Amino acid sequence: xxxxxxLAFAIRGCLASLEMHxxxxxxxxxxxxxxxxxxxxxxxxxxxxxxxxxxxxQIIETNKGDNATRYIYNYIALFEPPKSVLLPFFLQDSIxxxxxxxxxxxxxxxxxxxKFVYEAVVNLGTKQKESYIRIYNVQAPFTPVxxxxxxxxxxxxxxxxxxxxxxxxxxNMNLVVGAPWTMGYVEDRPEYRGKRIVQYFMxxxxxxxxxxxxxxxxxxVIVDLDLRQVIAIEDLPTHNxxxxxxxxxxxxxxxxxxxxxYRGGDSFFRQDDNPITxxxxxxxxxxxxxxxxxxxxxxxxGFNGREGMVVYMVYDMGEYGLxxxxxxxxxxxxxxxxxxxxxxxxxxxxxxxxxxKNAISLREEDAGISWQHADYRTGQGLIARSHRxxxxxxxxxxxxxxxxxxxxxxDGSIQFVAGLTGSVSTSMIAAWATRSGFGTPTAVKVNxxxxxxxxxxxLDTEIDGTYNSVATMDVVPLKxxxxxxxxxxxxxxxxxxxxxxxxxxxxxxxxxxxxxxxNPSVLHNYTGKPVAWKLIPVNSPPLLMREDSKLRxxxxxxxxxxxxxxxxxxxxxxxxxxxxxxxxxxxxxxxxDANVEKEDVVVWHNFGTxxxxxxxxxxxxxxx
Numbered sequence: 001x002x003x004x005x006x007l008a009f010a011i012r013g014c015l016a017s018l019e020m021h022x023x024x025x026x027x028x029x030x031x032x033x034x035x036x037x038x039x040x041x042x043x044x045x046x047x048x049x050x051x052x053x054x055x056x057x058q059i060i061e062t063n064k065g066d067n068a069t070r071y072i073y074n075y076i077a078l079f080e081p082p083k084s085v086l087l088p089f090f091l092q093d094s095i096x097x098x099x100x101x102x103x104x105x106x107x108x109x110x111x112x113x114x115k116f117v118y119e120a121v122v123n124l125g126t127k128q129k130e131s132y133i134r135i136y137n138v139q140a141p142f143t144p145v146x147x148x149x150x151x152x153x154x155x156x157x158x159x160x161x162x163x164x165x166x167x168x169x170x171x172n173m174n175l176v177v178g179a180p181w182t183m184g185y186v187e188d189r190p191e192y193r194g195k196r197i198v199q200y201f202m203x204x205x206x207x208x209x210x211x212x213x214x215x216x217x218x219x220x221v222i223v224d225l226d227l228r229q230v231i232a233i234e235d236l237p238t239h240n241x242x243x244x245x246x247x248x249x250x251x252x253x254x255x256x257x258x259x260x261x262y263r264g265g266d267s268f269f270r271q272d273d274n275p276i277t278x279x280x281x282x283x284x285x286x287x288x289x290x291x292x293x294x295x296x297x298x299x300x301x302g303f304n305g306r307e308g309m310v311v312y313m314v315y316d317m318g319e320y321g322l323x324x325x326x327x328x329x330x331x332x333x334x335x336x337x338x339x340x341x342x343x344x345x346x347x348x349x350x351x352x353x354x355x356x357k358n359a360i361s362l363r364e365e366d367a368g369i370s371w372q373h374a375d376y377r378t379g380q381g382l383i384a385r386s387h388r389x390x391x392x393x394x395x396x397x398x399x400x401x402x403x404x405x406x407x408x409x410x411d412g413s414i415q416f417v418a419g420l421t422g423s424v425s426t427s428m429i430a431a432w433a434t435r436s437g438f439g440t441p442t443a444v445k446v447n448x449x450x451x452x453x454x455x456x457x458x459l460d461t462e463i464d465g466t467y468n469s470v471a472t473m474d475v476v477p478l479k480x481x482x483x484x485x486x487x488x489x490x491x492x493x494x495x496x497x498x499x500x501x502x503x504x505x506x507x508x509x510x511x512x513x514x515x516x517x518x519n520p521s522v523l524h525n526y527t528g529k530p531v532a533w534k535l536i537p538v539n540s541p542p543l544l545m546r547e548d549s550k551l552r553x554x555x556x557x558x559x560x561x562x563x564x565x566x567x568x569x570x571x572x573x574x575x576x577x578x579x580x581x582x583x584x585x586x587x588x589x590x591x592x593d594a595n596v597e598k599e600d601v602v603v604w605h606n607f608g609t610x611x612x613x614x615x616x617x618x619x620x621x622x623x624x
Contacts, residue, residue, distance in 0.1 A: 050353040056105035057351030059122040072110040073351040074140040077304040079104035138578035168251040170204035185551040213423040214256035252445035256619040278337040284364030294389040303344035327394040399423040419623040424448040442618035454608035456574040463519045474511035501592030503564035538607035556585035563604040
């Protein structure tokens with residue numbers, strides 16, 4: 001069986017000239033305890049402050065009409081100015097006035113009584129509610145409160161759940177844990193259809209601090225979040241033939257702890273491992289508010305609950321909300337060297353502001369050798385080391401921990417690095433079951449499931465201007481003719497993508513396919529070709545789900561590795577805001593002939609990893 005994780009992130013800002021003008025920047029040291037608490041937004045793209053979140057909630061509460069109406073505040077974030085307002089300032093490398101666009105907040109609300117979903121926009125300056133619209137046939141994204149609070153109040157107090165746990169060897173519910181996962185497809189289950197439900201995979205613990213992923217149980221608990229009830233308990237297959245006849249099962253009890261406190265204390269550590277010192281005594285970068293300047297780069301940092309870190313680049317974990325799962329970073333552990341931390345403010349389901357300390361880290365790193373060359377005639381050589389600027393965040397989503405880093409290099413290249421670690425996803429297998437081909441046995445009666453992770457990057461580019469084009473570049477051998485008499489020649493085939501339908505393309509490792517995002521109106525002085533940036537894809541396995549799978553409809557945006565669309569303000573997420581079978585397949589499918597040549601284009605790139613766990617990945621896997 002597959003368990004899929006869909007992640008998306010995007011570059012909302014624009015790639016233009018890398019040259020920068022000197023500004024009034026002041027570099028200051030940033031000790032570990034620094035927690036930036038912005039009292040007042042200074043830039044139109046600055047995230048909402050503590051006071052602005054409170055103000056947005058107050059506007060909703062004051063203008064709701066019926067005082068008996070209660071809301072779940074599912075999402076509160078900055079309602080960003082239209083691109084057309086800010087783009088002229090960006091292209092001129094100038095700072096827009098603070099009042100260029102009113103400060104507004106966008107909210108997703110769930111009405112307690114009806115569970116209807118509403119979208120609202122409030123003007124923080126005029127204290128007015130500008131729009132309030134019911135959204136039909138959608139489910140709002142889940143929040144940590146949705147997923148964790150019911151575990152205590154609903155799952156663990158259910159008598160049937162308690163009986164099942166006791167029969168497997170865990171009668172003490174203080175030693176039972178539920179791991180929440182959304183249910184991706186329920187169309188064949190009318191009893192679940194249209195409901196806001198979560199499935200809890202159950203685990204036991206031998207003692208309070210025990211690693212519960214070593215003790216998976218053989219059932220899941222289905223919870224209706226709106227009714228706040230356990231509505232079903234379903235058996236998981238634990239046998240070679242996928243049978244769910246689990247009456248003779250008992251839970252695996254062998255411990256597999258990664259916390260050194262339970263592995264002999266300090267003696268568990270390697271005794272021959274010495275620390276590595278990293279320092280930047282002269283100070284590597286400058287910061288003005290949320291703006292960062294480093295060498296010939298300039299960028300702006302933000303943060304929200306749905307997408308997480310924003311550096312004109314945005315991450316999205318559609319169903320869960322990456323920002324809400326952000327971990328606090330610690331100097332000398334998560335990051336080394338001279339580090340600046342950006343803190344953030346999000347909210348809870350009642351609309352109250354919630355601080356997230358050290359949500360984003362900024363640092364400069366040595367990046368190895370940039371270039372070197374030695375003249376073999378003279379024996380003389382030169383070498384230059386490379387530095388990079390790194391912005392990173394950590395997120396914990398259930399058993400998995402992710403680190404996302406944007407890396408900016410001195411040669412003008414940008415690299416995104418996703419690191420995956422944490423605990424492998426485990427399930428129980430019967431004592432007499434053998435390897436079934438769908439997971440890796442990592443301990444007695446413990447199976448680490450095969451699964452895939454997928455990411456989407458959204459690139460909103462302005463290559464020396466707004467109107468760009470995209471082409472694929474494939475390296476191919478030449479034909480055997482007069483120009484290639486010895487048969488060793490090869491060339492590059494460039495294919496211009498003229499429509500959104502044509503631009504649905506896939507990776508081609510055998511031809512080294514890349515995508516060039518160019519400005520046809522600006523030619524390079526030497527090549528005579530349009531100035532451009534190159535998208536170098538991640539050559540990873542495709543979505544292995546069958547094309548006729550009913551589950552695939554929610555992941556239709558993964559049918560292609562690269563999409564190109566015209567820019568639209570409300571098209572930010574590849575699967576749509578609510579992941580309700582919308583997004584790229586609908587946008588492009590409804591207008592396949594839409595022109596993407598010499599247009600304000602957005603490039604979407606899907607990639608991922610197929611994780612076939614090793615025994616060495618248990619109990620915790622090294623960063624992959």
